[in-house]
Amino acid sequence: MPKRVRDYEEDLVEKLRDIEFAAEYLNASLEDSGEGAEERFLMALRQVAKAHGMTNVAEKSGMARQAMYRALSETGNPELSTLKSLLDAMGLKLAVEQKPRAS
Numbered sequence: 001m002p003k004r005v006r007d008y009e010e011d012l013v014e015k016l017r018d019i020e021f022a023a024e025y026l027n028a029s030l031e032d033s034g035e036g037a038e039e040r041f042l043m044a045l046r047q048v049a050k051a052h053g054m055t056n057v058a059e060k061s062g063m064a065r066q067a068m069y070r071a072l073s074e075t076g077n078p079e080l081s082t083l084k085s086l087l088d089a090m091g092l093k094l095a096v097e098q099k100p101r102a103s
Helices: 008-016 019-031 037-051 054-061 065-071 080-089
Strands: none
Touching: 008 019, 008 037, 019 037, 037 054, 037 080, 054 065, 054 080, 065 080
């Protein structure tokens, strides 16, 4: 009898509807400083936007849906104002923290 397996992306999208989980997920993505980190952050932001409804996020942010897709694509390079408006539309915000000091 085959096991019932839940689709990874479907499960992630469901979890990302929780705003606290979404914030932790994006912050974890920002911790990544390796090659391709910016693209991975945009992918994470795209997944959060998908969880909150791409059309809904676009409308709340005041962006055209196509422009939002372009900004969050692998080759996207969104401006700070774009990131802020998208995050705001999802109930999130940008913040800056001090790095822990090395001992």
